[in-house]
Amino acid sequence: MYKILEKKEIAMRNTWYKVHAPHVARKVQPGQFVIIRAFENGERIPLTPVMWDREDGWIVLVVFTRGRTTMRMAAELKEGDEILNIAGPLGNPVPMKKFGKILAIGAYTGIVEVFPIAKAWQELGNDVTTLNVTFEPMVVLKEELEGAVSRHIVEPVPIDPNLDFPANMRNVTKRLTEKVHEMLEKEGFDLVFMVGPAGDQRAVFNVVKEFGVPMKVDLHPIMVDGTGMCGACRVTVGGEVKFACIDGPEFDAYQVAWDELIARSGYYTDLEAKAMQEYMK
Ligand code: FES
Numbered sequence: 001m002y003k004i005l006e007k008k009e010i011a012m013r014n015t016w017y018k019v020h021a022p023h024v025a026r027k028v029q030p031g032q033f034v035i036i037r038a039f040e041n042g043e044r045i046p047l048t049p050v051m052w053d054r055e056d057g058w059i060v061l062v063v064f065t066r067g068r069t070t071m072r073m074a075a076e077l078k079e080g081d082e083i084l085n086i087a088g089p090l091g092n093p094v095p096m097k098k099f100g101k102i103l104a105i106g107a108y109t110g111i112v113e114v115f116p117i118a119k120a121w122q123e124l125g126n127d128v129t130t131l132n133v134t135f136e137p138m139v140v141l142k143e144e145l146e147g148a149v150s151r152h153i154v155e156p157v158p159i160d161p162n163l164d165f166p167a168n169m170r171n172v173t174k175r176l177t178e179k180v181h182e183m184l185e186k187e188g189f190d191l192v193f194m195v196g197p198a199g200d201q202r203a204v205f206n207v208v209k210e211f212g213v214p215m216k217v218d219l220h221p222i223m224v225d226g227t228g229m230c231g232a233c234r235v236t237v238g239g240e241v242k243f244a245c246i247d248g249p250e251f252d253a254y255q256v257a258w259d260e261l262i263a264r265s266g267y268y269t270d271l272e273a274k275a276m277q278e279y280m281k
Helices: 022-027 068-076 110-123 142-146 165-186 198-211 258-280
Strands: 002-011 014-020 033-037 044-047 051-053 058-064 085-090 101-107 127-135 151-157 191-195 215-218 234-237 240-243 250-252
Touching (some): 022 085, 033 058, 101 110, 101 165, 110 142, 110 191, 127 142, 191 198, 234 258
Antiparallel strands (some): 014 058, 051 058, 234 240
16 A cells, blocks of 8 residues: 655646655656556556655655546545555656757646656756646646756646637647747757657657657557556557557657557547546536
């Protein structure tokens, strides 16, 4: 059992959990994730440790409320309660090397996963710019990133109550692609890295490839076991079938079969958008 040492809402629908999980804290590397099960018979949720303390044995998870289980977590779990199970660290760490000038993008809560990676790349001597494009009330980790990288840019998009949720999301995609285009036009980067919904990753990739800049993406298809056994996280990369949980989650954006990835995740997008829309009423 994993005790919740601290719980706080840090932005709309974003909850910070500091959890005692010494076996994860001891070994986790930037780019890796865990799969948690918060309740008996509850679903398994992949999450990225945002920060950790190896000696004290805690990790921080920022959980975006998007479905029944995460809503239950936000509503029912309190400091001092326990999370039933945390498996990990899972997946491969990102390569820790000098790339030069990096643009690391987090769309929506993707910035949570960008944080430990961008911080480590900066500490290694890279010149890291982070960009977070999200809905205005959902901006997270702004101060933390400002203190960790060369430059942190936030592009908050207001939620227009006259538009439905998909239309609001299209506004985020538009702001994201315009901003990335503007930045790449003005300055050179040696690497673009991005975490966010697959549709937004593809939209940004379409901009990045115009400039011929290398791009890596963390992919997050549906995951169940996180150990390469269930096949749920199957993606095609470079013409080969890969499992995001054991072969990734980081892949070369130029090699990803984007249409297939988006088609596979598309079925759930409507349901998720609907759930979110109902929650935001
Ligand atoms: Fe089951 Fe990756 S989550 S194979």
